[in-house]
Amino acid sequence: MDQGFTGPAHLVLMASLARGHLIQGRSKIELAAEFGLSRFKVARLIDEARDSGLVRIEIRHHGAIDVDLSARLAERYELTHSVVVDTPEDDAASLREHLGRAAAELLNEVITAKDVLGLAWARAVSAMARSLRPLPGTPVVQLTGALTVPGGRDTSVDVVREVASSSGGTAHVFYAPFTVPDAATARALRQQPEVARAFGRLPSVTKAVAGIGLWEPGQSTLYDASSESDRQELHRLGVCADVSGVFLDIDGRPVHTELAERMIGIDYAQMRAIPELIAIPYGVAKAPAVRAALRSGLVGGLVTHTALARLVLDDG
Amino acid sequence: MDQGFTGPAHLVLMASLARGHLIQGRSKIELAAEFGLSRFKVARLIDEARDSGLVRIEIRHHGAIDVDLSARLAERYELTHSVVVDTPEDDAASLREHLGRAAAELLNEVITAKDVLGLAWARAVSAMARSLRPLPGTPVVQLTGALTVPGGRDTSVDVVREVASSSGGTAHVFYAPFTVPDAATARALRQQPEVARAFGRLPSVTKAVAGIGLWEPGQSTLYDASSESDRQELHRLGVCADVSGVFLDIDGRPVHTELAERMIGIDYAQMRAIPELIAIPYGVAKAPAVRAALRSGLVGGLVTHTALARLVLDDG
DNA sequence: AGGCACGTCGCTCATCTGAGCAGTCGGCAT
DNA sequence: ATGCCGACTGCTCAGATGAGCGACGTGCCT
Incomplete structure (x- = not known):
């Protein structure tokens, strides 16, 4: 200068x-x-x-997307796609809507006729589904069991079927809860032909969409639905983030939990095998979980908002 | 866009x-x-x-000089040097001071030991002289006769001598008025050894500094010092600008006047032969005169202020 | 199905560009 | 004067780049 x-x-x-x-x-x-x-x-x-600073090169965009932050995030974490929505709002519901729309646009843009889509359950994923224009005959695979949320309208099954039907693709769904009381029941459910069939499609999934939860009250649907002992047990194991039921510590390493054996959903190895997992985190509190997820290498695409993106970049 | x-x-x-x-x-x-x-x-x-405008390249400068305007002026009029001073002031005296300082800096920067400097009389030139640091032994040549201005402190002779002495160069001066009542007197004066000697140095002048006047009341020292009949005569001939006694029409073409024969100073051909003539115009009213001077090709360097520069560029 | 129009892609070749290097000049101390 | 030092200049050469072109794929119309 x-x-x-x-x-x-x-x-x-x-x-x-x-x-x-x-x-x-x-x-x-x-x-x-x-x-x-x-x-x-x-x-x-x-x-x-x-x-000497006489010439300044600046990258900016008139619109909802902060391209500069997006590019920096993509570069830092080697993401395939990154979309940072520039919105001043901080109320969770409206963030969810905005991010859902942006994620829908992204998915519509990057998906091809050869892709197979996987959908985890998260409210942001549900919001995305509502904004999604028809995909080119894409098969859609359900990644996780159903989690009933007070006031939630769609289950994982509904979202998958909705997207598949509007796209003219096959819906690979199964009816099972996300968590069950014991490992034996979970094993039995996984044997169910319907469930096994859906899980059998997992290796063919090329793109998937999920949320990111922070293992704290109100920051993860799964946390809120868990028993107090599970909550504390996972805390003790160092769980920081959950990505549609896959648990990660603060550095993004997978954490094996007994709870995982009682869940019906995609596991760490299966998730790792998906070429591009798009995550839609929101809310500034989740910054550590987002960093964990990005460090894990599981996430290939990120759709988030300015405040959270900045926090994630600020130290990492 | x-x-x-x-x-x-x-x-x-x-x-x-x-x-x-x-x-x-x-x-x-x-x-x-x-x-x-x-x-x-x-x-x-x-x-x-x-x-698409996603990338913006911007050239700006924190300081007194508007480099972007300067560069645009230089490009448009094929100027060797152009300095636009970014000042909000519009009172003539303070503009003059600022431009004088800028012109002094410019001259100090671009003059070499081989140059011969010519100075016309103008209040801005006088202001420049006051800010000028010593030049490398540069000879200084007086271009015009003296014009007495009410309240003006320096004559053309004083300015030339001052600059030459502080620089350690020779002063080529002559004592004669700028205008005389008749052509015969002017011819006689030009024969004077002292005057002839100074004029003999004109072809060796490599850089000169002058003001620009608009042929309107209060916009040209020469206009204000002229008789009413000269004023109207030159108007009639289409004179728009005077550059230290050289008259130009609105398109920058030289205008031959009878008044010129009654003046002791540089003429059009001699001025044209100077490799770089630096002009220091100020005041928004002068825009047409500045355009004329620039179009004439006489001017190789310009020192002015933002408001005038913008007007000059706005249509030309 | 065939043909057409259009847009996209990556190639070739000539030109542009940057890194590093050696020659030149002025200033300065000896 | 003489020789050194540092700044500046323009060169070589290899690598980067742009203009223009034909190949290919896609969608659309007949």
Whole structure:
């Protein structure tokens, strides 16, 4: 930002060359001829203009998407897709709507006829489904059992069927709860032909959508639905995030839990095998969970809002 | 400024590539490898980012000089040097001071030991002289006779001597008024050894400084000092600007006047021969005169203020 | 089904560009 | 004067880049 001593002529010369090259796109050789300089001097002056801050390059967008934050997130965490929605709102329901719409747009844009879509259950996923335009005959696979939420309208099954039917693709669903009281029941349920059939499709899933939960009250549907002993047990194991039933510690490493044996849903290895998992986290409290999920390498796409994105980037 | 339809993923991809290339300076080939694209696609996406306005390149400067306007003026009128001082002031005296300082800086920067400096009489030139640091032994030549201004402190002779003495160069001065009552007297004066000697140095002048006057009351020292009949005569001839006694019409063509024969000072041909004439106009009213002077091709350097620069550029 | 129009993609080739290097000049102490 | 130092300049050469082109795929109309 400093500048040694530069007289006005030098300053204006730098500006003229910077204009000619960077804005009008003329070649340095052409400018050199016009100004009677060597092309090397032109190059040095333009470099000096950039270094001294005379030229500023700024990436911004008139619209709902903060492209700069998005790009930085994508770069930092090697994400395939990243969408940061620029909204000042901080009430959870309206964030969910906005992110749902953005995620729907993203999915509509990136999905191809060859993809197989997996959907986990999360309120944001449900919001996305509502904004989604028909996909090109995409088969849709249910990733998790149903979790009944007070006031929630759709179950995981409903969302999967809705998306599949509007897209003209097959819905691979099963009716089972997300968690059951004991491991034996869970094993039995997984043997059910319907469930086994849906799970059999998991390896073919190429894109999936999920939420991210923080293992704290009110920050994870699964937490809120768990027993007090499970909550504490997972805390003790160092669980920080849950990604549709897959538990991660603060560094993104998978945590094996006894609870997982009592759940009907995708497991860590299966999730890892999905080429692109798109997550839709929201709410500033979830920053640590989002970082954990990003570090895990499970997540290939992120749809979130400015405040959370900034927190996630701020230290990581 | 428009943008066809681009989904969020496309938008963010453009932003990521633009960041990588334009800001971090990585090569398109490197980015292509990293993103799994061809270098051609990378180039096209970056072009699209520029065209769609996603990337903005801005040239600005924290300081007294509006480098962008300066560069635009220089480009439009093929000026060697152009300095637009960014000042909100519009009172003539303070403008004069600011421009004088800027012109002094410019002159100090661009003058070399081989230059010969010519100075016309103008209040802005006088202001410049006061801010000028010593030049490298530059000879200084007086271009015009003396014009006595009510309240003006320096004559053309004083300014030339002052600059020359502080620089350690020779002062080529002559004592004669700028205008005399008849052509015969003017001829006689030009024969004077002292005057002839100074005029003999004119062809060696490499850089000169002058003001620009608009042929209207209060916009030209020369106008104000002229007789009513001269004023009207020159109006009739289409005189728009005077550049230290050289008269130009609105398109910058020289206007031959009978008044010129009664003046002791540089003429059009001699002025045209000066490699770089730096003009210091100020005051928004003078815009037409400045355009005329710039179109004439006489002026190679301009020092002015934002408001006038903008007017000059706005249509030309 | 075939043909057409359009858009997209990646190639070739000539040009542009950057990194590093050697020559030149002015300032300065000896 | 003489020789050194640092700043600046323009060169070489290899790598990066852009313009233009044909190939390909897609959707649409006949």
